[in-house]
Amino acid sequence: MPVHGLTPILLCLLPSWIILTQVSSHPQHSRCQLKQKAALCNDAKLCYVPPGLPDYIEEIQLNYNQIQTLQDDSVLRYPSLKTLSLACNSLEKIESNTFQDSKLLESLNLANNNLYSGFQETSHALKQIPGLRALDLSENKLDGEMAATLLQNLTSLEYLNLSGNLLLRLDENSFKDLHLLKELDLQRNIIFEIDAAFKSNRKLQRLNLAFNYLPCLTDFDMSQLVVLNASHNFIEWFISRQDINDTFQLETLDLSDNKLLFFPFLPSYSQLRNLYLSHNTIMFYEHLADDTTFPNLTNTVEFYNMKHHTGNVTAQLWDDSLHGDISSIEILDLRVNQVKYFPKGFIQKMPALARLQMWTNCLATLNLTFEQFSDTLYELDLSNNRLNQIVADEGSLSALSNLTYINLSLNNLQQFPSRLFSSLSSLRSVDLSYNNVNICPSEEAEISTDTIPVCVDWKNVASLKQLYLKGCNLKIIPASAFTGLSLTHLELSDNPGLIVEQSIHCLSRSLQHLGLGNTHIQDFDFSDFHSLRSLNISSNFFYHLPNSLLNLDLKVLDLRCNRLSTIPSGQANTLSLKLHHVFLTGNPFNCCQTEWFRTFEAKKTVNMVGKSDLECKDIVQVTHRVEHFQSFLCLHQDGESIYWYILLFLSVSLTCVGISIIALLTFKSKMLRMSIKNKCLKPTSY
Ligand SMILES: *[C@@H]1O[C@H](CO)[C@@H](O)[C@H](O)[C@H]1NC(C)=O
Ligand SMILES: *[C@@H]1O[C@H](CO)[C@@H](O)[C@H](O)[C@H]1NC(C)=O
Ligand SMILES: *[C@@H]1O[C@H](CO)[C@@H](O)[C@H](O)[C@H]1NC(C)=O
Ligand SMILES: *[C@@H]1O[C@H](CO)[C@@H](O)[C@H](O)[C@H]1NC(C)=O
Ligand SMILES: *[C@@H]1O[C@H](CO)[C@@H](O)[C@H](O)[C@H]1NC(C)=O
Ligand SMILES: *[C@@H]1O[C@H](CO)[C@@H](O)[C@H](O)[C@H]1NC(C)=O
Ligand SMILES: *[C@@H]1O[C@H](CO)[C@@H](O)[C@H](O)[C@H]1NC(C)=O
Ligand SMILES: *[C@@H]1O[C@H](CO)[C@@H](O)[C@H](O)[C@H]1NC(C)=O
Ligand SMILES: *[C@@H]1O[C@H](CO)[C@@H](O)[C@H](O)[C@H]1NC(C)=O
Ligand SMILES: *[C@@H]1O[C@H](CO)[C@@H](O)[C@H](O)[C@H]1NC(C)=O
Numbered sequence: 039m040p041v042h043g044l045t046p047i048l049l050c051l052l053p054s055w056i057i058l059t060q061v062s063s064h065p066q067h068s069r070c071q072l073k074q075k076a077a078l079c080n081d082a083k084l085c086y087v088p089p090g091l092p093d094y095i096e097e098i099q100l101n102y103n104q105i106q107t108l109q110d111d112s113v114l115r116y117p118s119l120k121t122l123s124l125a126c127n128s129l130e131k132i133e134s135n136t137f138q139d140s141k142l143l144e145s146l147n148l149a150n151n152n153l154y155s156g157f158q159e160t161s162h163a164l165k166q167i168p169g170l171r172a173l174d175l176s177e178n179k180l181d182g183e184m185a186a187t188l189l190q191n192l193t194s195l196e197y198l199n200l201s202g203n204l205l206l207r208l209d210e211n212s213f214k215d216l217h218l219l220k221e222l223d224l225q226r227n228i229i230f231e232i233d234a235a236f237k238s239n240r241k242l243q244r245l246n247l248a249f250n251y252l253p254c255l256t257d258f259d260m261s262q263l264v265v266l267n268a269s270h271n272f273i274e275w276f277i278s279r280q281d282i283n284d285t286f287q288l289e290t291l292d293l294s295d296n297k298l299l300f301f302p303f304l305p306s307y308s309q310l311r312n313l314y315l316s317h318n319t320i321m322f323y324e325h326l327a328d329d330t331t332f333p334n335l336t337n338t339v340e341f342y343n344m345k346h347h348t349g350n351v352t353a354q355l356w357d358d359s360l361h362g363d364i365s366s367i368e369i370l371d372l373r374v375n376q377v378k379y380f381p382k383g384f385i386q387k388m389p390a391l392a393r394l395q396m397w398t399n400c401l402a403t404l405n406l407t408f409e410q411f412s413d414t415l416y417e418l419d420l421s422n423n424r425l426n427q428i429v430a431d432e433g434s435l436s437a438l439s440n441l442t443y444i445n446l447s448l449n450n451l452q453q454f455p456s457r458l459f460s461s462l463s464s465l466r467s468v469d470l471s472y473n474n475v476n477i478c479p480s481e482e483a484e485i486s487t488d489t490i491p492v493c494v495d496w497k498n499v500a501s502l503k504q505l506y507l508k509g510c511n512l513k514i515i516p517a518s519a520f521t522g523l524s525l526t527h528l529e530l531s532d533n534p535g536l537i538v539e540q541s542i543h544c545l546s547r548s549l550q551h552l553g554l555g556n557t558h559i560q561d562f563d564f565s566d567f568h569s570l571r572s573l574n575i576s577s578n579f580f581y582h583l584p585n586s587l588l589n590l591d592l593k594v595l596d597l598r599c600n601r602l603s604t605i606p607s608g609q610a611n612t613l614s615l616k617l618h619h620v621f622l623t624g625n626p627f628n629c630c631q632t633e634w635f636r637t638f639e640a641k642k643t644v645n646m647v648g649k650s651d652l653e654c655k656d657i658v659q660v661t662h663r664v665e666h667f668q669s670f671l672c673l674h675q676d677g678e679s680i681y682w683y684i685l686l687f688l689s690v691s692l693t694c695v696g697i698s699i700i701a702l703l704t705f706k707s708k709m710l711r712m713s714i715k716n717k718c719l720k721p722t723s724y
Contacts, residue, residue, distance in 0.1 A: 075118075079103070087112040097121040101147075107156075108132040108163075114139055123147040125174070131156020132163040145172040149199065153188070154179040161188045169194050176223070177202040182212065191215050201225040201246070208235035217241070225249050225267075236260060247271065248292070261285070261305070267292040269314070276302035278362060285309065286363075293318070294371070304362025311366050316373035316395070324381040364388050368414075373397040385409040393417040397445075406430035410437070417443040421469065425449035428458065435461035447471040447506065459496040466501055470494065471508035471529070479516045498522035508532045508553070515541040524548040531555035531574060539563070554578070555596065565589060576600070576621065588612045599624035603631065610634035614641040621647045627654035627664060630672030635664050 070079035070088055076097035079088060084103040091098070096118050105127040113119055113136060120142050129151035137143060146167070153160055153175065164170065173195055175188065180203040189198070195216050205212075205227040212235045213219060221244040229250040236242055243264040254275040255268060261284045268276075273296040278286075286308035293302060298318035304310060367388045377399040385391070389412045401423040407430055411418075415438055425446065435455070441462050451473040459465060478493035496502055497518075504527035512533040519541045520528075528545065530536060531553040538554070539562065546566040554562070556577035564570065565586040572594035573587070580600040587595070588609060595617055602625040605613075613620070614637050632654060638644045646652070652664040657672075 076121075089115065091116065094118055096142075097123075099123045100127065101125040103127050106130055108136050110135040110138075112136060117141070119143055121145040124151065125149040127151055129153060132160045134159055134162035135166070136163045137166045140167055142169070143167050144169055146170060147172075147174040148178065149174045150177040152178065154181075154184055157184040157188055161190060164188060165191050171195065172197040174199040175203070176200060179204055182206055182208070186211055189213060189216060193217055196220045196241075199223040200227070203227050205229050207231045207233070209233045210235060210237055214238050220244065222246070243287070258305070262287055264288065265290045268296070269293060270295045272297050274299060278303055278305040280306055280362075282306070290314075301361055304364060306362055308363045309366045310364065311390075312369045313364075313367055314369075314371045315375065316371050318374075319376050320372065321376040321378055321400075322381045322384075324379075361387075366390055369393045369395075371395045372399065373419075375399050377401060379403075380409060385411055388412070390414050393419075395419045396421075396423065398422045401425055403427040404429070406438075407434040410434065411441075413437055413439050415441050417441075419443075419445040420449070421445045422448040425451055427451075427453040428455065429453075430455050430458060432457075432461065436463075438462055440464050443467045445469040446473065447508075449473050451475055454494060456493055456495050459494060459502070460499055462499070464501055465496075465499055467504040467506075467527075468496070468502065469506040470510060471506045471532075472510070474511050475507075476510075477512070477515055477519045496523065500524070503527065505529070512536050517541050520545050526569075527551040529553035530557060531576075532557075534558050562586075576624075583609050585609070590616075592616055593618045595619070596621040597625065598622065601626060603628045605634035607633050607637065610637040614638050614644050617644050619645045619647055623648045623651050623653075627652070629654035629656040629662055629664070629667045630669070632664050632667065632669070 069082040069084060070077045070091065072078075072092070075095055076099070077088070077091050077095050078099045080099050081102040082100075084100060085105055087098065087100065087105070087108070093115055095116050097120060098113075098116070101123055102125075105124060107130060108124070110133045113122065117139050119140055122143065122145070125147050126149070129148060130153065146164075157180065164173075170192060171194060173192070175185070176199045180188070180200070182205045185200055185203065185205060189195070189212075193215050196218050198213075198216065198219060198221070201223045202225070205224065206229060208224075208229060208231070210233070213222070214237075216239055219239045219242050222239070222242060223246045225246050226249040229247065229252060232247075232252065232255075236245075240262060242260065242262065245260075245263060245265070246267045248267050249270045250268075252268065252271040252273055254273055254277075256275055256277045258276065258278040259282055260266075261282060264287050266288065267290075269292045273293060276293055276298065280303070282305065284307065286305040288305065288308050288310050290312040291302070291304075291310060292312075292314040294314045294316040296318050298315065298320050301320055301322065302313075302315070361384070364387050368390050370388070370391060370393070373395050374397065377396065378401065386409070391412060392414050393416060394411075395417070397419050398421075401420060402425065404420065404425060404427070406428065411434075418441060426449070428446075428451065435458065439462075442464050443466065444462075445467075447469045448471070451470075454475065456478055459468060476493040478495040496505070498521075500522065502523055503525060505523075505525055506527075506529040508529050509532040512530070513535055514537050515530075517540045521544055523545065524547075525545050526548055528542065528549060528551070530538060532555065534556060536554075536557040536559075538557065538559070542549070542552075543566070546568070548569060549567055550569050551572040551574075552567070552570060553574040555574045558578060559575070560579040560581070562575070562584060563586050564573070564584060567590060570590050570592060573590075573592055574596040576596045576598040578600055580597070580602060583597070583602065583605055592613070593616065595613070598621045602622075604627060610633065617638075620638065635646075635652070638646050639649075650663065650665055653661050654664045654667060655661055656667075
């Protein structure tokens with residue numbers, strides 16, 4: 039076909055031609071979908087703005103097309119246009135007069151294009167839009183100079199997205215005309231320095247600087263800012279101007295994934311509610327503040343930048359009483375840091391604290407009496423620390439009336455007020471996994487007053503729903519351990535040798551999830567656990583699936599690493615009607631008894647997790663994938679097949695013996711040969 043050379047051009051002409059012909063024939067547009075006053079022409083292989091749309095159109099979406107240049111006349115016939123979206127084209131420039139009549143245009147999305155190549159001309163075009171409020175220039179390979187040129191005189195702009203470009207440095211010229219700017223996204227550039235860049239943006243409320251290369255944020259004085267996101271940089275210092283008396287409007291500060299050594303120096307007056315500091319190396323240095331022990335410690339840090347140094351930003355480095363205003367903080371996320379202790383009065387300064395997240399720090403002890411958490415505390419996550427002691431008196435515990443979630447897993451708890459949990463009236467979820475704790479026997483719990491026994495007790499905490507006691511080295515659970523509770527989740531996995539049955543019987547009505555993995559149990563009567571939806575009995579010694587499971591309405595069943603050789607058809611059929619997820623790997627299944635596999639496989643609602651990894655052994659102990667095993671190798675479904683193997687083996691050996699005898703006797707008389715042939719080489723019936 040001779041068309042080949044023309045194909046690209048044709049492809050480009052085709053869409054507009056189709057639109058034109060369609061316009062002349064009837065008013066619908068095959069490439070664009072009209073929805074009220076919007077034309078949706080996304081992903082339509084267009085090279086131009088379609089010319090045949092109604093002139094009252096207010097929004098045109100042209101994302102994912104092939105427009106390279108927006109020509110002077112491309113939107114002239116749409117004077118009502120308010121929103122134009124051209125993301126993900128290969129747009130290189132917008133000709134200077136494109137928007138001469140677009141008096142109403144407010145929002146322009148140019149994300150993911152190549153505007154770096156025609157930024158000069160494009161900047162002239164943008165200047166003609168008198169009321170542009172939102173501009174997306176993300177992913178356009180723009181450097182700082184190009185961006186500054188494009189943004190000149192865009193005085194009406196309120197939302198600007200410059201993420202994913204090549205900005206290196208911001209200074210007072212970067213955004214100087216954008217007096218009304220409210221939101222600025224600068225994520226994923228390569229910014230390493232900011233020098234007085236936001237002086238003229240007095241209305242800026244949301245600033246995103248995530249994923250850049252900033253080494254510090256000092257002299258922070260943007261009191262109007264509400265959200266600052268500077269996560270994923272290399273920030274070692276965050277220092278606000280301490281001499282500003284205005285209340286900062288800052289509500290959310292995200293400094294996670296940085297290099298902070300110190301808790302940030304926050305503004306003296308602020309409304310900060312959410313402070314995200316995870317994945318830094320923050321610790322507190324109150325122990326160094328003492329001048330007599332460390333007389334020569336420097337108190338000041340100097341910060342320089344490329345143009346001129348900003349002078350001495352003095353920070354009282356070791357004085358942890360100077361964290362600025364933290365009185366409105368509700369969420370404090372300090373996960374993955376190096377905190378060993380909280381400085382004196384630190385927690386008390388946060389009377390609104392609701393969530394404290396301390397996963398993976400170095401806390402060694404927690405004195406609740408000393409810290410004085412407020413009654414707003416809702417979630418306390420102290421998992422994966424070095425806690426060996428929790429101290430609390432009656433008063434400090436009863437103050438925690440709103441504490442709902444407490445995670446103490448992965449610690450080394452040695453001392454513990456046994457009444458800790460019974461005193462917390464709103465408690466719903468407790469995780470004590472991977473501590474060596476015991477459950478108090480009933481009598482002792484009432485006698486013991488302070489922290490001596492390492493035993494816990496939650497008798498009659500009616501609110502408690504979820505209890506996690508994985509890997510606690512538990513051997514015996516006292517019969518009365520769960521009386522008065524109505525748990526929905528109980529996790530007792532990884533306590534090898536645990537004796538459990540009697541104690542959890544009182545939970546049989548409420549329990550929805552039960553974890554008994556790796557407890558070395560061999561059998562269990564589940565018949566009363568009518569609410570159970572999820573059961574984990576992996577890594578145990580079940581040779582048969584308990585029949586008591588069949589009456590339950592189980593959705594998730596983990597049976598991995600047991601001793602099951604098969605699941606009888608009746609059981610498999612019943613289970614397959616209910617289960618959504620079943621885990622079966624690691625059992626010594628018999629290849630010749632895998633009917634259950636077809637049953638589960640045939641049910642589309644059952645997900646056999648790790649299905650292709652399921653293995654079985656055949657009669658001679660060779661391992662196969664259940665999925666690929668050919669069942670004709672088993673002559674009978676039941677154990678009799680082994681006899682057939684033996685018979686087969688015998689007949690083969692007999693034949694071999696016969697052949698050897700023939701070979702031996704080939705020298706002997708033909709008569710003898712004939713007779714042997716007649717006797718032994720009859721066709722067998724196998
Ligand atoms: C920007 O606006 C100012 C004042 O409104 C005007 O003097 C200047 O020429 C404009 N600059 C450009 C490049 O259009
Ligand atoms: C800015 O653009 C990027 C990439 O196009 C996008 O992921 C991000 O959500 C945008 N920011 C805002 C505030 O809309
Ligand atoms: C900060 O930005 C990062 C990257 O876009 C995002 O994952 C994170 O959720 C943002 N933080 C907040 C508090 O919104
Ligand atoms: C802040 O207040 C203090 C005392 O109230 C005053 O001495 C200082 O000059 C004020 N600073 C500013 C920048 O207004
Ligand atoms: C502190 O500085 C003084 C004078 O410079 C010096 O004599 C002293 O040894 C220093 N002390 C310590 C603990 O380094
Ligand atoms: C900063 O303070 C130190 C000690 O107070 C002083 O030696 C230094 O000259 C100061 N630097 C500037 C730039 O003011
Ligand atoms: C816990 O704090 C209280 C109040 O500050 C104090 O009296 C008590 O000695 C502390 N307990 C321990 C073990 O540090
Ligand atoms: C307790 O927590 C709930 C849920 O977070 C909240 O609505 C309530 O106001 C809190 N109560 C107190 C006294 O802070
Ligand atoms: C408690 O913390 C550990 C470690 O961070 C986590 O794996 C576990 O899921 C948490 N427990 C609950 C109940 O959220
Ligand atoms: C069941 O418990 C074992 C042992 O704790 C654990 O490894 C496994 O992930 C659990 N199964 C499910 C489905 O959560």
